[in-house]
Amino acid sequence: MSKTAIITGATSGFGQSCAKKFAEDGYRLVIIGRRKERLDALANELSKITDVHAISLDVRERQSVLDAFYELPAPFNQPDVLINNAGLALGLEPAHKANLDDWEDMIDTNCKGLMYCTRALLPGMVERKRGHVINVGSMAGNWPYPGGNCYGASKAFVQQFSRNLRSDVHGTGVKVTNIEPGFSKTEFSLVRFKGDENRADSLYDNTEHLTPDDIADIILWVANTPAHVNVNTLEVMPTCQSWSPLSIHKADD
Numbered sequence: 001m002s003k004t005a006i007i008t009g010a011t012s013g014f015g016q017s018c019a020k021k022f023a024e025d026g027y028r029l030v031i032i033g034r035r036k037e038r039l040d041a042l043a044n045e046l047s048k049i050t051d052v053h054a055i056s057l058d059v060r061e062r063q064s065v066l067d068a069f070y071e072l073p074a075p076f077n078q079p080d081v082l083i084n085n086a087g088l089a090l091g092l093e094p095a096h097k098a099n100l101d102d103w104e105d106m107i108d109t110n111c112k113g114l115m116y117c118t119r120a121l122l123p124g125m126v127e128r129k130r131g132h133v134i135n136v137g138s139m140a141g142n143w144p145y146p147g148g149n150c151y152g153a154s155k156a157f158v159q160q161f162s163r164n165l166r167s168d169v170h171g172t173g174v175k176v177t178n179i180e181p182g183f184s185k186t187e188f189s190l191v192r193f194k195g196d197e198n199r200a201d202s203l204y205d206n207t208e209h210l211t212p213d214d215i216a217d218i219i220l221w222v223a224n225t226p227a228h229v230n231v232n233t234l235e236v237m238p239t240c241q242s243w244s245p246l247s248i249h250k251a252d253d
Ligand SMILES: NC(=O)C1=CN([C@@H]2O[C@H](COP(=O)(O)OP(=O)(O)OC[C@H]3O[C@@H](n4cnc5c(N)ncnc54)[C@H](OP(=O)(O)O)[C@@H]3O)[C@@H](O)[C@H]2O)C=CC1
Pocket: 008, 009, 010, 011, 012, 013, 014, 015, 032, 033, 034, 035, 036, 057, 058, 059, 060, 085, 086, 087, 088, 089, 109, 113, 136, 137, 138, 139, 180, 181, 182, 183, 184, 185, 186, 187, 188, 189, 191
């Protein structure tokens, strides 16, 4: 019997790559994103190899999320895997210069959108004693960097929310994982820099960054671990990325 995976943020980057890899692995798919044309193109492509249900949806809209998930048609209505991947960073200014609307947008998408999707689907998973919530956090939830302010904080929320979910579903058979990717080339920087292609592209110049397929392979592996194995957190960086030393400000700097 084929399993069902629900993937938010499937129109680009990690989510799109997950959709392709999960379809190739025999999963039936529910794919979600705001850009309907992209979603329909992906659904057309993947429906040649699996059953696909596409929902054009903004995860920030609480009632739309709840309605869409409560009204999932059979056979998509008993999901085995929820990949909470939709998310974004906006801006890289220091906190004292950051745009408050950007901060709200990150919280609304990365934290509240993820909460809505999880809350809608978790009761069914608990009732069926089967299911796996895979959240896409970030290494930015673990490590501070200049300009990471609200984005990193939103991903720290995702990390602790994932751990607390595990505590709540203890003994039910439901699994929870937080994947914490590092530097990866997707549309992430184009969104962060608000369409500035030169700035986004130059970030990745001369680096061997992670790719969407690297992360999708890891997510698929995590989803296919046996029922008695729960990967709690998995932080992944490209080999070219590591930490900077702590900085000391000197009075004459
Ligand atoms: N790239 C990186 O370096 C890293 C990224 N991440 C995280 O990975 C996740 C995926 O990002 P990535 O693939 O890199 O970036 P992309 O920008 O390529 O993809 C982001 C996806 O999220 C969707 N999305 C954004 N906002 C919403 C919304 N309000 N409602 C529904 N869907 C939404 C977008 O679809 P649409 O616009 O069509 O709605 C798109 O499909 C994010 O949570 C990001 O924070 C974590 C660590 C590293």
